[in-house]
Amino acid sequence: MSRINTDFAGLVLFRRPYREHDLLVKFLTRDYGPAMFFIRGGQRKGSKLAPAILPFCYGTYVGWLAPGELSYLVAAKEVHQLKHIAPDLEANAYATYLLDLVGQAFDEGQGIGAWYDQVLAALLLIEDGKDPQVITNVLEVQLLGRFGVAPLWDGCVICGRSDRLLDYSEAFGGVLCSDHWDRDEHRLHLSSKVVSYLRLFAHLNLAKVDQVTVDPATRRGLRRALDQIYNDQVGLRLKSKHFLDSLASWDDQLTLPKRERPKED
Ligand SMILES: [Zn+2]
Incomplete structure (x- = not known):
């Protein structure tokens, strides 16, 4: 051109x-x-x-x-x-990683229309103080297809059912229903809440989102699931992600409440 x-x-x-x-x-x-x-x-x-x-x-x-x-x-x-x-260390780290990921996901010279709007909507939500991890997770799910991994989220990869408990299988490239969990012992063993969010994120238009509330356990589960999928199936090693991870482990050390031993009588 x-x-x-x-x-x-x-x-x-x-x-x-x-x-x-x-x-x-x-x-x-x-x-x-x-x-x-x-x-x-x-x-x-x-x-x-x-x-x-x-x-x-x-x-x-x-x-x-x-x-x-x-x-x-x-x-x-x-x-x-x-x-x-x-100026917000956490928001900055997530937004920087998000932009790094986006920069890797698209080819120069090709219009990206709706993707551009989605990335901007993500940044505006982070700017507005919404949970930067969850917003980043939404884009992580959606960008998987750009990296050649296109998980099937809608129903079990084998039978199509979506009315049973579902879990994600890297080997099958999508969700498996509980009837078919025996097909992959290495399925990610995600909680049903985490799987519901991942399936929701796959089609979420961030321009229409105004509230982001995910409980802490599910938030950690989302992060773990997406880290594993990105490590195993995408294989990007971004410095900005490394920084984000070091920040998170630091944060865990600072904020984990002291564990109380149950009293034994
Ligand atoms: Zn099935």
């Missing part, structure tokens, strides 16, 4: 210093997928583009787009920054 001058809807995926004063900024754009922009003088104080390319900025920009090569940013038309995410 040759370079075209156009307005585009985009959000900042990440920034990287380049040479002494310049910046490389990767955007997720609605009509052209991920695109890397070269911003001359982007690190200089007084760069007029600087406020529009901060982390967690999104909006309408003008640029010379050349998917697969470096694109050039010309101007920012209407840009917003999600200001509450950056």
